[in-house]
Amino acid sequence: MRTSIATVSLSGSLTEKLTAAARAGFDGVEIFENDLLTAPLTPEEIRARCADLGLTVDLYQPLRDIEAVPAEVFARNLRRARHTFEVTRRLGGDTVLVCSSVDPAAVDDDALAAAQLGELADLAADFGCRVAYEALAWGRHVSTYDHAWRIVEAAGRPALGTCLDSFHILSRGSDPRGIEDIPGEKIFFLQLADAPLPAMDVLQWSRHHRCFPGQGGFDVAGLVRHVLRTGYAGPLSLEVFNDVFRQAEAGPTAVDARRSLLTLQEEVTLRDEGMLRDEGMLRDERLPHEEATPGAESTPREEVTLQEAAGVAGPPAAAVPTGFAFAEVVTPDAEPLAGLLRALGFARTARHRGKPVDLWQQGEARILVNTGAAVRRDGTRLAAVGLESPDPAGAARRAEALLAPVLPRRRAPGDAPLDAVAAPDGTELFFCGTRPGGWRADFEDTGHAFASTDVRHIDHLALTQPWHHFDEAVLFHRAVLGLRAEDSVDVADPYGLRRSRAVSNADGTVRIALTVGAAPTDDTVHAQHIALATDDVVAAARRFRDAGGRLLPIPANYYDDLAARFEFADGELEAYRELGILYDRDEHGALRHCYTRTVGRVFFELLQRDPGHRGYGARNAPVRLAAQHAAQTHAGV
């Protein structure tokens, strides 16, 4: 019996995976779409590589969210599928996996599903391909293998069969004996996986995955309010079983824990009674300073009681930052960075009066380049962030009350006062006033003007976090700075999953993406980047390239796929392809972005964001990460 393995089961670049599969004696592979998109090889080159290695391409996957949709949506889906069938043929394969839809727009109509899958299979047949339809265990309307088979049978097309996956069948507890009712020639593919049982019961959840209040999804503050109303006078005690905290250094974990309780107490005493109407297990994701002032429903007497019960005055209210004053990069050698900034259109507009710090500026984007000797051993890194604050002193007092280490003011007698604290990853956060005469007064103008105005401001910063302290970092930025946290997303790096979570203020003028690597040993854990906002990423990227800048090259497969997914204006996609610009779109608009090469631990992103788009290009991150790994491998950096 022939054996095959999906590329997603192995670590590394596509060619590393193919080599490993062949060496272990597999006959073929399933090629996962992401592995193709991130590969620098064309489909024909991948086909040739497989042939050299004695591997067949047994499956290309997946096509998602195809069936049981309105006609105009299905027309778009067929267009996307056409590209997939083309790629499959170019790869030398003939079977494409189609997963049952999870699209909320899909309807529960087996006849429609069968008709559209039939049409899809006819298109596949035109390419000499066939479609293997698989029920995902969490499919919206089709989630069992027998249901998927009934639809396939109803469609009655030679090029349409079913794909069976042991995970999807056995994880639901379906009876596998019914498989024998399917004719073998209509089972186009068989995917095998095992899984630990039980994957997660409440005992496992309790013993391994608890976290400190504010780091998870429970409404702990709501529960505490109920307890305090009983007159309970004992301590608030944290009992947290967490596999990561068991490994992390005790000191920072204990500080994180106390900050969690201080924030919880603030939430308990300040929280608007009106918010408590719909209490249940799900917490409201907002912290107190993100909420409206307590409204009319709140009874002042009780507030006092709870405040007394909680026994704290609470930290000063959050002074939510309103923008980035600057990002500060420290480096032992300013030249590589200066070259990069110059090519990006920045000018060295000012120099600190007393320290070896240059201010590079373009529009409202300000980068400080610090060559102070004390920091040379750490290489080039993003060391500090200046946050514009409506109340710098108050922000610093809040940070101190919430146990952020307050940094000594590094200033000469004539310098403007600057309040600063250290974030959990060691990044220095400076609270800067928004009025003139602040930190900027310590810098003397050079008289140089910026070469371009392509860059408007800093869109966001991406800061990688120490492995054991990701939840701590998110809580810190929410509690200390008063930023909102968005959902956590998993990002596939070729060498392991990363977790990323963005924090931002309400109008998006401060955005920080917090990211953690795959494991403590992940040596890319310290790569940071500065994303620069532009109104025209194509112009900005072109100017950068024309000025001698090198953009991160993106594989052609990515653009072939984009063409099948989205409609573009004439020449638009060609420009993206030429420059290595990544693209994404949601219902709120588009995001276009590209990357410079990395200097030390720092690189830059040029980013054009449609006003409503709030994302960070998570869908493109695997492509960027694979391209960065490839660039490092080839450059030997």
Add this chain to the structure above:
Amino acid sequence: MRTSIATVSLSGSLTEKLTAAARAGFDGVEIFENDLLTAPLTPEEIRARCADLGLTVDLYQPLRDIEAVPAEVFARNLRRARHTFEVTRRLGGDTVLVCSSVDPAAVDDDALAAAQLGELADLAADFGCRVAYEALAWGRHVSTYDHAWRIVEAAGRPALGTCLDSFHILSRGSDPRGIEDIPGEKIFFLQLADAPLPAMDVLQWSRHHRCFPGQGGFDVAGLVRHVLRTGYAGPLSLEVFNDVFRQAEAGPTAVDARRSLLTLQEEVTLRDEGMLRDEGMLRDERLPHEEATPGAESTPREEVTLQEAAGVAGPPAAAVPTGFAFAEVVTPDAEPLAGLLRALGFARTARHRGKPVDLWQQGEARILVNTGAAVRRDGTRLAAVGLESPDPAGAARRAEALLAPVLPRRRAPGDAPLDAVAAPDGTELFFCGTRPGGWRADFEDTGHAFASTDVRHIDHLALTQPWHHFDEAVLFHRAVLGLRAEDSVDVADPYGLRRSRAVSNADGTVRIALTVGAAPTDDTVHAQHIALATDDVVAAARRFRDAGGRLLPIPANYYDDLAARFEFADGELEAYRELGILYDRDEHGALRHCYTRTVGRVFFELLQRDPGHRGYGARNAPVRLAAQHAAQTHAGV
């Protein structure tokens, strides 16, 4: 409001945890039993340390499985509780947590629970203590906070109150508003934790926790049989989404994957039809060679069909090893090891005719000490295992067919042939014949006799595995060697959880405990040990000590606790305490064991096992690990 933290929430030794909690500004701590048992300080010393740090002891926990049990069980439970109350007072605390019972012997009888908890509270009051009764979310009969409170209320004792835990309440989706119906003075304690939501749905399970067939709990072979019966002729393809595999080196993962499929094909073709009667989601944990020969129910015709369909003749059947021929330690300096072995009663009974390898023996326990120059850079480590095999050549052929690297025969022309393969962790496995004239003939007797006969044979070997390849190691030992795998257990090390899984043959003459550290960076990952079976661990330990050997010191708190848990003969516990012998007992008998100091990466265990006891002392492992960390810290090793 006072703040407190459970010691289990932080990493490290008890004193590290206390220091971290105090520095972060906590007012008090909950002391977790395990942290006390593993601490070298007396309860009074812990109390003093807390006082010095400005911490109060707010809770001591937990007492488990106390209530709603038959009278004679309850009498034993009270005896255990008495010790807990004593410890609590010695710690300077007054509140003890009692978790709702998970004991299968507990009955669903609230009146009985209330009566027994009342009696427990009366005993607590005698010690100036009070009992906080908490509903575990997975409690056998009491799993909700309101149920626990009804029982407390019914008991009506001043020293009995309830403990509320946000995890147990919110993880079940209980409505926390009902808390307000409890009088505050009867809420003795409040424990807070948050947790991510949803902890694990089928999507998360699918995307992060799949594994290769044979590594999880699904009956993948059963499913494949059904598919093959349809006439399916496509490939068997592995599609496994696994966070660890995404990070692990692709080469070994691919080999592991192929071995999984080869084993699966063997299982599919050989599996007794009779075994398939009760098919469902739960796999039978046995691999084919562990099973009876296919019985009368099996239809030969179909077997042939399946075999043809699977298209493999399959590897040679497993020749399950029948014992340990030897364990081989390589070392750059034989002296420390020789000293240890001499003190254990071993004698250097023979020397290899052509290599710098000594045979140390006592009873049937044989340790080879290899000072060959080629291995010096790796320090002292357990490098090879000799397995007695009924068919060494067949065992090697099976291993090779299942992709184990076959090792070149390292022998001089006159040496006996020895077949060897490498396990995934690099350990060399030699298949040794059981008849005379084998490997032993290469050794020349020294004429020394062993100094004692305390040690009978090797009871088990404990081999730590590379972090990314734990599942691979278990599958390797099951598939290649034909050993049975026991359940995976989590073991609390002070610096993170470890996972351990034992493999053994049917009569327990070959046992190997496979263990993986907390994280890839775990620097203790390579500690290995050799457990030596004795009929009288007290005599063996005493002889070792009298011969100048140093046993791992075990904290007094551990023995105080043992005294409360078990009944001992006169002087028995005192001997254990004196020598550092750990003790455990289950329905099949007792286990008594103690440890030597570590040389390089190797240490020894002396172990006395009652015939029916199949365990490895998992309950004692946290005590041993903490003691080893403490010994390293103090010795600076």
